[in-house]
Amino acid sequence: MTTARRNDRLQLIAALLGLAAAFLLAAWLLGYFQRDPLLSDDPAVADLQLAILQLDSAGLKGPQRTAADARLIRQYQQLSPQQQEELGRRKMLMYQPEQERELSEFFALSEAEQRAKIDLEIDAIEAKRQQWREGAGASGKAGGGADDPQRIMSMKQQWSASASPELRDMMDRRVRMINKRLADRGLEPL
Secondary structure (H helix, E strand, C coil), X not given: CCHHHHHHHHHHHHHHHHHHHXXXXXXXXXXXXXXXXXXXXXXXXXXHHHHHXXXXXXXXXXXXXXXXXXXXXXXXXXXXXXXXXXXXXXXXXXXXXXXXXXXXXXXXXXXXXXXXHHHHHHHHHHHHHHHHHHHHHHHCCXXXXXXXXXXXXXXXXXXXXXXXXXXXXXXXXHHHHHHHHHHHCXXXXX
């Protein structure tokens, strides 16, 4: 191989390496390689966040979903209370766009459709309350689990504190509607 040909190849390789370096620098500057700001810096919390997102997108139903949920609950129980709290805050932020969409759709319904949807939710809430009462009574524990109504309300308050004013307003209006409907049905308010 002649010296001129070798120099041409070296120049081509150098140009390609320079182009690749420029591409990587541009990608880095544009944030392509940055971590998702919703993911925790704590590896245990971030791993569980990703597992939850994967499970949500998997579309599992029935026993498969129950088994997957049980695995996530075991992982969650291994976290410290501070990590559990951080996971709760980050999950709230992750799901806010979806919640905004659902609330906007809810308020676009007619009054009768809203009432029917609230009645379905109340039936589900009451079923959870009953399960919790039976579980607490059978185990002798005083609550505190994932389905504990007090814990649910605490989580909702944390969520409300991190939500946008518009989302908070929609949620507050909906909770007032639910509590009014609970009172109409002679049930305990949230």
